[in-house]
Amino acid sequence: MNTLGQILREHRESKGLLLRQVAAAMEMDTALLSKFERDERKPNKEQVLTFAKYYNVNADELLLAWLSDKIAGEVQNEDLAKEALKAAEKKVELFKRKKK
Amino acid sequence: MNTLGQILREHRESKGLLLRQVAAAMEMDTALLSKFERDERKPNKEQVLTFAKYYNVNADELLLAWLSDKIAGEVQNEDLAKEALKAAEKKVELFKRKKK
DNA sequence: ATTTGACTTGTCAATAATTGTCCAAAGTTA
């Protein structure tokens, strides 16, 4: 269960690439990439997809990490975190049905 | 499994109060309150607590609805919604341990 | 048919939150 940042860093290091190289290829600032890898900034969905292409990995792997990071970050300091997540699941489910 | 808006409306109606009465008591615009009850705008945490006091209900009931609404809204259009929520649970759990 | 009262809708400015950039500092390696 890793954060998106951890995953991105693993992929980069496994290929022996430098931040500056990846950053150049993805047309972003090196410092920003560094922050992404340390989960200090969150990329947007589009950027996540670009990472997936660049590292040649399944987009869902990255998107799942990205989305769950966002959710976890949002509830992290809440006492009701766990219950709220359960309730959210039900709401998502309910809403999906309504849409049909 | 109701939204915060639905809950707020139920409480107001059960007391036979008008939007403008509640809005006045809570020092907010009637239109804004209307939006809260229809889940068009999300109140902040403080406002939720104020609602709890005003309607004399358990704050957790409202906070849970509020938080789960926020989460559900965030993942609603994502294919990976369900998986992401599960993953977020684990992440919250992991992170809690790390803090200790 | 007009008025009244309750609620809703749309728009806009203000505010807040997040993101991206730049540069300096810190850490690494040779």
Place this chain on the structure above:
DNA sequence: TAACTTTGGACAATTATTGACAAGTCAAAT
């Protein structure tokens, strides 16, 4: 030490959210 990689922090830019106001709908009453 020198060259290079990575990180931190401050600030600008962008994006999202909020609240206020005016105008609108609808139903019931007159």
